[in-house]
Amino acid sequence: MNDATEIGKRLGRRFPEGIECAPHSPRRLYARVDPRLLLDVARWLLEQIPGLRLATSTGIDLRDGVDVLHHFAVNGSPLVITIKALAAKPGPRLPSLAALTPAADWIEREISELLGVAFDGHPDPRRLLKARTLGDQVLPLRRDFDPRTIKETTGEPPAR
Amino acid sequence: MAISTLLLRALKKSPWVFHVGTSGCNNCDIEIADCMTPRFDVERFGVRLVGSPRHADVLLLSGPISRGCRRAVQEAYLQMPAPKVVLLVGTCACSMGIYRDAYSVAGPADQVILEVDRNARLVYVPGCPPKPETIIAGVVKLLEALA
Amino acid sequence: MAHVIRIGPYHPLQEEPASFLLTVEGERVIDIDVQLGYIHKGLERLAEQRTYDMVPLLLERICGICSATHSINFCHAVEDILGLAVPPRARYIRTIVGELERIHSHLLWVGLAGHFIGYETVFMWAWKYREPVLDMYEQLTGHRQNSALPQVGGVRRDLPEQAFPEVRRTLDALDGQVEMLTGAVLDDPVLAARLSGVGVLTAEQALAYGVVGPTARASGLATDVRADEPYAAYPELDWKVITRSEGDVFAKAVVRLLELKESIGLVRQAMEKLPPGPINAGPLHVPRGEGIGRYEAPRGEDVHYVRSNGTNMPERVKVRAPSYVNIPSFRASCIGQTISDVTLTLAACDPCYSCTERMAVVRDAGGGSEITFSDLVRLGREKTLRIARELGRKPDLDLEIG
Ligand code: SF4
Numbered sequence: 001m002n003d004a005t006e007i008g009k010r011l012g013r014r015f016p017e018g019i020e021c022a023p024h025s026p027r028r029l030y031a032r033v034d035p036r037l038l039l040d041v042a043r044w045l046l047e048q049i050p051g052l053r054l055a056t057s058t059g060i061d062l063r064d065g066v067d068v069l070h071h072f073a074v075n076g077s078p079l080v081i082t083i084k085a086l087a088a089k090p091g092p093r094l095p096s097l098a099a100l101t102p103a104a105d106w107i108e109r110e111i112s113e114l115l116g117v118a119f120d121g122h123p124d125p126r127r128l129l130k131a132r133t134l135g136d137q138v139l140p141l142r143r144d145f146d147p148r149t150i151k152e153t154t155g156e157p158p159a160r
Numbered sequence: 161m162a163i164s165t166l167l168l169r170a171l172k173k174s175p176w177v178f179h180v181g182t183s184g185c186n187n188c189d190i191e192i193a194d195c196m197t198p199r200f201d202v203e204r205f206g207v208r209l210v211g212s213p214r215h216a217d218v219l220l221l222s223g224p225i226s227r228g229c230r231r232a233v234q235e236a237y238l239q240m241p242a243p244k245v246v247l248l249v250g251t252c253a254c255s256m257g258i259y260r261d262a263y264s265v266a267g268p269a270d271q272v273i274l275e276v277d278r279n280a281r282l283v284y285v286p287g288c289p290p291k292p293e294t295i296i297a298g299v300v301k302l303l304e305a306l307a
Numbered sequence: 308m309a310h311v312i313r314i315g316p317y318h319p320l321q322e323e324p325a326s327f328l329l330t331v332e333g334e335r336v337i338d339i340d341v342q343l344g345y346i347h348k349g350l351e352r353l354a355e356q357r358t359y360d361m362v363p364l365l366l367e368r369i370c371g372i373c374s375a376t377h378s379i380n381f382c383h384a385v386e387d388i389l390g391l392a393v394p395p396r397a398r399y400i401r402t403i404v405g406e407l408e409r410i411h412s413h414l415l416w417v418g419l420a421g422h423f424i425g426y427e428t429v430f431m432w433a434w435k436y437r438e439p440v441l442d443m444y445e446q447l448t449g450h451r452q453n454s455a456l457p458q459v460g461g462v463r464r465d466l467p468e469q470a471f472p473e474v475r476r477t478l479d480a481l482d483g484q485v486e487m488l489t490g491a492v493l494d495d496p497v498l499a500a501r502l503s504g505v506g507v508l509t510a511e512q513a514l515a516y517g518v519v520g521p522t523a524r525a526s527g528l529a530t531d532v533r534a535d536e537p538y539a540a541y542p543e544l545d546w547k548v549i550t551r552s553e554g555d556v557f558a559k560a561v562v563r564l565l566e567l568k569e570s571i572g573l574v575r576q577a578m579e580k581l582p583p584g585p586i587n588a589g590p591l592h593v594p595r596g597e598g599i600g601r602y603e604a605p606r607g608e609d610v611h612y613v614r615s616n617g618t619n620m621p622e623r624v625k626v627r628a629p630s631y632v633n634i635p636s637f638r639a640s641c642i643g644q645t646i647s648d649v650t651l652t653l654a655a656c657d658p659c660y661s662c663t664e665r666m667a668v669v670r671d672a673g674g675g676s677e678i679t680f681s682d683l684v685r686l687g688r689e690k691t692l693r694i695a696r697e698l699g700r701k702p703d704l705d706l707e708i709g
Contacts, residue, residue: 024387024597025387025390027536028387028598028599030597051514051528051530053514053515053517054517055517055608055610055627055632056610056612056625056627056631056632058612058623058625060614060622060623069612071599071610071612073601073608073610075514075523075528075529075530075535076529076530076535077535077536078535078536078537078601080599080601082599101515101517102515102516102635102638103515103516103517103632103635105635106631106632106635107627107631134227134264140263140264140349140352141351141352145263185368185369185370185371185374186370186371186372187368187370187371187372187374187452187453188371189371190371190372190415190452191451193434194434194438197431197434197435197437197438198431198434198435199435199438257368258353258364258365258368259350259353261353261356262349262350262352262353263349263352264349265349288368288453289371289451289452289453291451
């Protein structure tokens with residue numbers, strides 16, 4: 001039953017609109033989801049498929065927005081389900097999955113600081129990885145980012 | 161004999177090392193720890209890792225200096241009593257290696273140190289990672305250079 | 308009254324320097340927070356500026372222990388885009404390299420765990436036995452950790468078969484040593500008393516946090532990419548997934564120790580059965596598309612996502628190392644513990660590198676107390692000593708730190 005095509009069909013039946021499934025192989029399912037449905041789809045997957053966990057998420061900067069891909073793996077099976085939602089520019093934002101599963105906590109913080117996506121409803125949206133000397137507007141994974149333009153707020157070097 | 165010469169001689173007998181793994185891939189860090197384990201056992205030469213820069217003669221840096229840890233490194237260096245030397249272990253510490261173009265690297269380790277002390281003594285041990293034998297050879301060279 | 312204790316950043320208990328903020332009430336930890344970012348380097352962006360042939364060499368340097376992990380897994384992801392099957396000989400070579408890596412990584416962990424509870428002997432023995440493993444790695448690949456072997460479509464170089472007899476001899480010796488070490492750890496009543504019931508992560512918590520590898524397997528989740536999504540030569544070799552149900556630190560130690568044995572067997576079998584033939588699928592063009600690679604690293608499932616736009620460089624490379632999902636589970640496993648057990652619980656997820664006593668005290672501005680990592684280690688060791696006394700045994704503890 002843990003077959004990409006099969007799950008794709010079930011997803012399509014449950015959410016007749018706003019979702020587009022593309023099985024890549026029996027082990028890989030990609031589904032583009034309307035951002036408004038994102039939470040419902042994620043909740044449905046977590047409820048319906050035993051052993052499902054959020055493996056990680058990827059953010060990709062595109063011209064019209066930031067594409068956020070949530071990759072769900074299923075323990076004990078080769079299946080990886082990826083749901084994609086586009087956070088449209090300007091001011092990209094998406095609902096947060098962190099309330100559904102703590103596994104989303106860190107990765108959403110990372111995407112938000114490196115790509116500038118706001119996650120609505122994230123319980124703890126602090127900075128995770130990016131150096132504290134870099135400003136919020138420095139978004140290193142955006143296409144238009146140029147490392148030469150970085151201005152750091154380091155202050156004076158320590159006194160002797 | 162000048163007191164500084166005396167201090168340098170004392171340092172040579174048993175250099176105490178404070179290790180800061182800056183932001184390399186930690187392979188260098190592991191090879192450094194390896195130097196302490198039975199096969200290489202540098203403690204028999206009096207080389208010892210210590211827990212505070214205030215007790216150390218040698219500041220050992222591995223990895224490039226990330227923006228996040230640059231200040232910490234400079235502060236650690238300044239806290240060390242003179243005479244002091246900096247040992248840069250690994251290609252990353254020597255020349256930033258593969259991280260040269262990375263956005264979150266603050267600069268080559270030697271520059272970061274020279275920023276706070278223009279007369280700092282630096283010893284480079286390249287390799288990715290250098291084998292423990294190489295690191296030991298680097299320490300020996302360092303001691304020879306101090307003589 | 309609640310106190311905040313800050314540990315770090317310089318004590319790379321994990322792969323990177325990180326600060327841990329423990330909120331404690333008396334001896335109990337009531338909250339834990341992890342701050343990262345001291346060594347964030349931006350490798351994902353660098354990978355987008357390299358060709359497919361260069362990326363494995365770059366990703367090899369994400370982590371010093373999992374070097375083969377990340378380079379092989381990048382190849383998995385690209386091979387997923389291509390729908391490519393790797394030649395058998397290359398699959399076996401990847402298995403050998405990957406399992407040797409697992410052996411030296413697990414030995415490193417066993418040593419560190421011993422160090423944290425004050426069993427320096429275990430530390431020294433484990434690291435001593437790790438050396439021959441690195442020797443084998445060097446004999447077979449030319450480097451102690453960074454083999455530079457994996458390449459999209461196969462491996463770059465063949466293994467020198469003339470080195471096999473010697474590697475086999477080393478493996479035989481290692482077998483006995485690992486058995487001795489396993490016995491020494493598992494049969495020791497002090498260790499069992501010290502580690503059982505500490506830092507428990509239940510199966511439900513493990514699933515919710517999405518933890519992987521030995522951390523998940525010790526909580527009863529039988530998840531192992533080598534079995535779930537068989538790659539390399541694993542389906543053709545004889546081995547088993549080790550699980551435990553207790554979820555405590557002792558279970559995690561047991562899982563790793565027993566896995567050592569399996570891995571030694573895997574290397575031996577893979578060398579035995581190494582098929583002849585090409586080691587590479589030849590030059591490849593990567594079309595537009597996206598792929599996900601999974602690989603069982605010593606610390607658990609590693610995930611890579613690669614998107615290609617048809618040029619010779621990937622458009623996006625996303626790397627999710629296992630510790631990234633294992634560390635947040637500290638929130639579940641540390642809360643309610645005493646401070647003396649925290650180091651152990653943190654360590655049980657497998658730290659990448661010893662905190663060889665390089666710890667700087669950072670004063671917490673909010674009036675919190677100050678404690679060094681060495682203090683924590685000492686607390687951990689004192690508890691070991693206390694338990695040993697209660698059991699009427701005298702362990703070889705070295706309470707002086709550094
Ligand atoms: S020199 Fe090589 S091994 Fe050392 S930290 Fe840099 S990348 Fe890692």
